[in-house]
Amino acid sequence: xKSSPSSAADADPGPKYSETATRILNAxxxxxxxxxxxxxxxxxxxxxxxxxLAAVNYHFRSKxxxxxxxxxxxxxxxxxxxxxxxxxxxARVAAGKAVFDVEAxxxxxxxxALALSKDPSLxxxxxxxxxxxxxxxxxxxxxxxxxxxxxxxxxRYTVALGRALPQLSSExxxxxxxLGLSVMFHAFAGxxxxxxxxxxxxxxxxxxxxxxxxxxxVVAGMSAAPHGRxxxx
Amino acid sequence: xKSSPSSAADADPGPKYSETATRILNAxxxxxxxxxxxxxxxxxxxxxxxxxLAAVNYHFRSKxxxxxxxxxxxxxxxxxxxxxxxxxxxARVAAGKAVFDVEAxxxxxxxxALALSKDPSLxxxxxxxxxxxxxxxxxxxxxxxxxxxxxxxxxRYTVALGRALPQLSSExxxxxxxLGLSVMFHAFAGxxxxxxxxxxxxxxxxxxxxxxxxxxxVVAGMSAAPHGRxxxx
DNA sequence: CCACCACTCAAACAACTGTTTTAAACGTAC
DNA sequence: GTACGTTTAAAACAGTTGTTTGAGTGGTGG
Numbered sequence: 027x028k029s030s031p032s033s034a035a036d037a038d039p040g041p042k043y044s045e046t047a048t049r050i051l052n053a054x055x056x057x058x059x060x061x062x063x064x065x066x067x068x069x070x071x072x073x074x075x076x077x078x079l080a081a082v083n084y085h086f087r088s089k090x091x092x093x094x095x096x097x098x099x100x101x102x103x104x105x106x107x108x109x110x111x112x113x114x115x116x117a118r119v120a121a122g123k124a125v126f127d128v129e130a131x132x133x134x135x136x137x138x139a140l141a142l143s144k145d146p147s148l149x150x151x152x153x154x155x156x157x158x159x160x161x162x163x164x165x166x167x168x169x170x171x172x173x174x175x176x177x178x179x180x181x182r183y184t185v186a187l188g189r190a191l192p193q194l195s196s197e198x199x200x201x202x203x204x205l206g207l208s209v210m211f212h213a214f215a216g217x218x219x220x221x222x223x224x225x226x227x228x229x230x231x232x233x234x235x236x237x238x239x240x241x242x243x244v245v246a247g248m249s250a251a252p253h254g255r256x257x258x259x
Numbered sequence: 260x261k262s263s264p265s266s267a268a269d270a271d272p273g274p275k276y277s278e279t280a281t282r283i284l285n286a287x288x289x290x291x292x293x294x295x296x297x298x299x300x301x302x303x304x305x306x307x308x309x310x311x312l313a314a315v316n317y318h319f320r321s322k323x324x325x326x327x328x329x330x331x332x333x334x335x336x337x338x339x340x341x342x343x344x345x346x347x348x349x350a351r352v353a354a355g356k357a358v359f360d361v362e363a364x365x366x367x368x369x370x371x372a373l374a375l376s377k378d379p380s381l382x383x384x385x386x387x388x389x390x391x392x393x394x395x396x397x398x399x400x401x402x403x404x405x406x407x408x409x410x411x412x413x414x415r416y417t418v419a420l421g422r423a424l425p426q427l428s429s430e431x432x433x434x435x436x437x438l439g440l441s442v443m444f445h446a447f448a449g450x451x452x453x454x455x456x457x458x459x460x461x462x463x464x465x466x467x468x469x470x471x472x473x474x475x476x477v478v479a480g481m482s483a484a485p486h487g488r489x490x491x492x
Numbered sequence: 493c494c495a496c497c498a499c500t501c502a503a504a505c506a507a508c509t510g511t512t513t514t515a516a517a518c519g520t521a522c
Numbered sequence: 523g524t525a526c527g528t529t530t531a532a533a534a535c536a537g538t539t540g541t542t543t544g545a546g547t548g549g550t551g552g
Contacts (some may be wrong), residue, residue: 033385042297044498044499046499046500060398062295064295064297064298065297065462067538067539067540068539068540068541069540077500078499078500078501078502079501079540079541080500080501080502080541080542080543081499081500082540083499083540083541083542084498084499084500087539088540088541089539089541106383108420110377133517155395158395159395159396161450162388162391162392162394162395162396162448162450163295163392163395170487201472202476204446205442205446205472205473205476206476208442208445208450209442209445212395212441212445213437213438213441217394217395217441239431239434239438240438242483242484243434243438243439243480243481243483245483246479246480246482246483247442247476247477247479247480247483248476249479250475250476250478250480251475251479252475277529279529279530284513300508301509301510301511302508302509302510310530311529311530312531312532313511313512313530313531313532314529314530314531315510316511317528317530318513318529321511322510323512387494446505467500474503
């Protein structure tokens with residue numbers, strides 16, 4: 027386990043940040059999530075972090091680079107965790123101790139996301155919402171930076187899901203993964219299409235509750251029969 | 260049909276806008292979707308609309324009010340369409356010509372969304388993406404303005420879905436609706452969690468293709484057995 | 493003591509923001 | 523023609539934005 031060569035579990039611990047740089051990152055993280063990239067000024071960040079304005083341009087080059095650093099700090103370890111889960115599942119299957127079913131594959135995504143949401147430092151929960159924002163307002167910088175890592179992750183999930191759903195075409199598998207990941211992502215991010223406007227009975231903030239409701243939904247959706255059951259009206 | 264009193268199909272055609280006001284609305288719509296609210300300056304809007312800068316503050320009071328107008332112009336007729344679909348389904352059920360199944364209820368949402376996506380003026384497709392943005396970056400103004408109408412819509416869908424899924428508790432129905440609407444919304448908006456970073460086989464821009472893949476997924480997810488099939492590992 | 497280092501500080505920079513103002517053009521009714 | 527309300531034009535408003543500057547801090551090794 028320790029010496030698996032091509033695994034990503036043991037790689038680069040990421041850059042270490044100084045005391046004030048970390049304070050900037052933490053403050054910026056919360057504000058970026060709350061207000062968005064454009065709406066958060068450097069002065070707001072430095073004020074919340076209790077550091078000097080010029081510090082952000084000293085430690086990070088620019089505001090955009092700061093945003094990238096905020097994102098990368100959380101994304102890298104999370105992606106590693108996802109890959110570790112997939113490796114573990116493959117190992118269990120190879121050992122005959124498990125099979126590739128949809129729920130097993132999806133739990134390789136849910137568990138890291140759940141861990142993020144329960145991160146006691148709250149940084150993880152903020153990151154999920156930040157990622158969700160990045161998804162709809164697509165900043166070129168982040169997209170370029172992370173296309174590699176995220177593309178790799180998606181490829182791994184695709185083959186795993188394809189093995190769990192051998193009756194589906196690869197195009198259909200890609201669609202199912204797309205839909206499933208999207209609903210889980212926004213669920214964990216707390217983007218309540220119901221709650222945002224007008225109140226609803228659903229209080230989607232307890233991570234365990236999210237999992238309990240979202241996993242059956244996603245597993246059933248992914249396992250649905252291929253389209254075209256009846257010609258429709 | 261024409262004289263149904265409490266239906267929303269026949270209500271308020273909305274404000275009429277002058278020539279230049281319409282040009283401003285159209286230009287702003289595209290830019291708000293592309294860049295977001297904060298990142299779009301009035302000068303960019305007026306330049307794209309080929310009108311004077313002061314025109315936007317003359318026709319609309321402020322930038323925020325403009326945004327609200329942009330949103331409301333598309334939202335109101337779309338919400339009316341959704342209510343009309345629900346009314347029509349209820350009427351067919353009452354006449355014994357149809358039953359409340361999950362697919363029928365969801366099609367009451369899909370058809371208006373599909374119509375938006377196929378709007379030849381492209382404004383509809385832009386609105387779906389705009390709504391998706393509003394959902395994650397939540398602007399208080401829009402939230403306050405639309406909480407009434409959207410809340411009403413959600414309530415209608417909830418009771419309809421509840422009739423289609425009588426075996427589920429009302430809390431579970433709310434969750435299923437939340438998840439289903441969310442995945443459909445982001446699918447129509449083209450928020451490709453797969454495609455955004457790194458390319459994917461899925462080209463999620465053809466509205467009919469979206470429906471073909473997303474409806475079976477959502478119907479299956481909503482119809483899933485209540486959670487707790489097996490104690491899990 | 494000095495030089496060097498990573499770092500912080502307050503101040504200033506030019507550019508851009510939403511909004512307002514003032515002046516001019518427009519078509520229409522008297 | 524002249525007066526009118528409506529719409530547009532360009533300029534100016536005060537405030538904020540990201541970024542840079544240059545002096546100054548405290549600590550470490552020679």
